[in-house]
Amino acid sequence: MNESVESVRAADAIAIERTLAGDRDAFRVLVERHSATIFRLAYRLTGNHHDAEEIVQEAFLRAYQKLEQFASQANFATWVYRIAANYTIDRIRQRKQEDARRQPPSAEMSDDVEQDPLRQIPDVTPSPERLTQSLELRRQMENALQTLTHAERIAFVMRHCDGCGIEEIAAALKSNSGAAKNTVFRAVHKLREVLQPQFAPRATARAMGTES
Amino acid sequence: MKHLSEEQLIEYQDGESSGRDVGAAHINSCAECQAELHRLADMLAAYQALPVPDPGEDYGRRVWQQIAPRLNEKRSRWWQVFLEPRRLTAAGLVAALLLVAFLAGRVSKRVDHGEAALTAEQVRQRVLLLAVGEHLGRSEMVLMEIANAEPEGASVKQVNLSSQRRRAEELLDENRLYRQTALQEGDTGIANVLDELERVLLDVAHSPGNVSPAQFKSIRQRIDDDGLLFKVRVLTKEIERRENTGKRGPAQSGSAQVERNNQA
Numbered sequence: 001m002n003e004s005v006e007s008v009r010a011a012d013a014i015a016i017e018r019t020l021a022g023d024r025d026a027f028r029v030l031v032e033r034h035s036a037t038i039f040r041l042a043y044r045l046t047g048n049h050h051d052a053e054e055i056v057q058e059a060f061l062r063a064y065q066k067l068e069q070f071a072s073q074a075n076f077a078t079w080v081y082r083i084a085a086n087y088t089i090d091r092i093r094q095r096k097q098e099d100a101r102r103q104p105p106s107a108e109m110s111d112d113v114e115q116d117p118l119r120q121i122p123d124v125t126p127s128p129e130r131l132t133q134s135l136e137l138r139r140q141m142e143n144a145l146q147t148l149t150h151a152e153r154i155a156f157v158m159r160h161c162d163g164c165g166i167e168e169i170a171a172a173l174k175s176n177s178g179a180a181k182n183t184v185f186r187a188v189h190k191l192r193e194v195l196q197p198q199f200a201p202r203a204t205a206r207a208m209g210t211e212s
Numbered sequence: 213m214k215h216l217s218e219e220q221l222i223e224y225q226d227g228e229s230s231g232r233d234v235g236a237a238h239i240n241s242c243a244e245c246q247a248e249l250h251r252l253a254d255m256l257a258a259y260q261a262l263p264v265p266d267p268g269e270d271y272g273r274r275v276w277q278q279i280a281p282r283l284n285e286k287r288s289r290w291w292q293v294f295l296e297p298r299r300l301t302a303a304g305l306v307a308a309l310l311l312v313a314f315l316a317g318r319v320s321k322r323v324d325h326g327e328a329a330l331t332a333e334q335v336r337q338r339v340l341l342l343a344v345g346e347h348l349g350r351s352e353m354v355l356m357e358i359a360n361a362e363p364e365g366a367s368v369k370q371v372n373l374s375s376q377r378r379r380a381e382e383l384l385d386e387n388r389l390y391r392q393t394a395l396q397e398g399d400t401g402i403a404n405v406l407d408e409l410e411r412v413l414l415d416v417a418h419s420p421g422n423v424s425p426a427q428f429k430s431i432r433q434r435i436d437d438d439g440l441l442f443k444v445r446v447l448t449k450e451i452e453r454r455e456n457t458g459k460r461g462p463a464q465s466g467s468a469q470v471e472r473n474n475q476a
Contacts, residue, residue, distance in 0.1 A: 056275055
């Protein structure tokens with residue numbers, strides 16, 4: 001039986017109230033209910049199973065520590081999603097700085113993405129989309145994601161995989177809405193360029209709004 | 213004819229009003245831009261459908277086990293009572309609960325009918341009813357599966373309850389929260405049924421995945437002896453009635469109704 005959005009929010013509200021009242025184990029309900037959703041976000045952002053699990057744990061730890069600040073929020077799932085996205089960005093920045101200290105300035109920082117995460121995904125169920133049934137195409141799509149900067153990847157995943165608003169993305173990127181919108185646009189443009197043969201044969205010409 | 217730029221196509225696909233305004237007229241009359249839009253939509257849909265590894269059914273439980281030791285108990289200190297955050301929290305929670313109730317359509321219905329605005333206490337009651345109603349529905353499914361399970365033949369040495377056990381584990385935590393909240397709200401009718409439900413859920417949750425026919429019989433006997441399925445159904449009906457009427461029944465009404473029905 002699927003829970004309705006309203007009943008999930010009601011259940012969350014009760015769990016939050018009891019956690020704030022000092023019942024630490026009440027937080028367990030929230031963790032168990034929302035962990036899988038946050039894992040999906042974290043995996044899409046990082047492409048790495050281990051990193052995604054670490055992000056999930058840290059997101060819930062931070063959510064617990066900040067729970068008093070949640071009071072004016074309406075949706076716990078959205079709130080903890082934002083915490084996870086913010087933590088991912090902070091973590092990437094921190095790693096970049098650490099790597100920059102260890103490596104010569106000219107060295108390009110490689111993505112945290114595993115070389116080919118698709119190899120680790122058991123292909124047991126048919127994809128809902130006809131196009132992704134092709135393993136080769138999936139690999140190309142993952143490779144295309146790796147051409148994005150971290151900010152572009154985060155903006156793209158939040159916008160086009162999880163349906164977040166531009167303001168929400170801007171908040172996660174610590175940017176303004178115009179810059180966030182441009183980041184999403186750049187991400188889509190790059191992906192279309194890489195995947196041009198599969199999805200958009202005329203993408204390059206289109207980019208400038210040329211006449212036919 | 214000037215075709216839409218990629219940016220305009222993306223805005224159109226995103227449903228942004230500016231993109232819609234600019235693009236709609238052109239796209240309706242341009243087959244090339246329609247095709248381009250479909251390609252863009254296909255690519256975005258394909259990304260949405262990219263598989264993410266399934267972390268497993270018990271993932272949430274594993275996350276909890278990993279973080280629980282790192283969570284400090286939230287204790288109120290004497291000086292906190294006098295500070296605003298705690299009061300703001302209470303006010304914020306009421307606001308959140310109001311929003312939940314509003315989203316559920318309950319508050320708006322009452323207002324539409326011209327009745328008095330709900331108090332914070334009533335909103336809390338409604339949120340509890342909403343959550344408990346859903347919880348009872350899922351609990352009833354588990355109880356019914358156990359009640360209807362038939363060990364196949366006398367030679368059966370074990371009955372597989374692993375699915376029911378997993379769901380009972382999930383339901384247990386919520387059951388405890390709702391029972392405590394109901395008690396706090398003085399709703400002993402709900403609290404009593406949840407108390408009985410909790411004991412059975414505990415039995416199921418603590419059973420091995422495969423139980424012997426004797427263990428299975430014991431669990432099922434407990435459900436039967438307590439008339440638990442019946443009580444859960446009566447309480448579900450009672451909650452539906454209270455949600456629909458918006459009136460709070462007498463504190464004992466749930467259990468009293470069950471008792472009356474048991475005697476009938």
